[in-house]
Amino acid sequence: ATPFPSSFKCFTCDRAADNYDCNRWAEDKWCPQHTQYCLTVHHFGSRGRSRWVTKKCAAREECQAVGCRHHTSTGHTECVSCCEGMACNVEVPTNRTNAVFAMMKSRGSSAPSVRTWSSASLPLALFTALL
Numbered sequence: 001a002t003p004f005p006s007s008f009k010c011f012t013c014d015r016a017a018d019n020y021d022c023n024r025w026a027e028d029k030w031c032p033q034h035t036q037y038c039l040t041v042h043h044f045g046s047r048g049r050s051r052w053v054t055k056k057c058a059a060r061e062e063c064q065a066v067g068c069r070h071h072t073s074t075g076h077t078e079c080v081s082c083c084e085g086m087a088c089n090v091e092v093p094t095n096r097t098n099a100v101f102a103m104m105k106s107r108g109s110s111a112p113s114v115r116t117w118s119s120a121s122l123p124l125a126l127f128t129a130l131l
Contacts, residue, residue, distance in 0.1 A: 007031065068099045081099050083103075
């Protein structure tokens with residue numbers, strides 16, 4: 001049984017060596033009630049090799065940082081993504097195409113569809129969603 005209506009789970013880890021280690025050792029527990037999304041932060045070097053991965057349950061505000069940023073001082077890149085749905089954060093973001101905020105949107109009786117926003121369109125999308 002689920003602990004509350006609309007409860008869900010995310011893969012969770014804190015600074016795992018890579019995505020495989022994160023998903024393999026992730027705790028199997030329900031997300032807190034105040035969260036709605038799964039957040040993934042992926043740090044990797046210039047050749048694309050993971051430095052570390054963090055995944056967790058997140059509130060909407062934490063998902064405003066989606067996208068990729070290159071840190072010239074350390075030479076690494078940080079990509080952040082958020083998604084909505086049971087264990088939706090299996091993969092790690094690696095570029096601006098998949099470092100997005102993916103939200104489910106139900107349409108009547110049909111299966112839910114996924115809407116994505118990049119970091120550039122996210123403020124407008126969040127503002128519109130709040131109206």
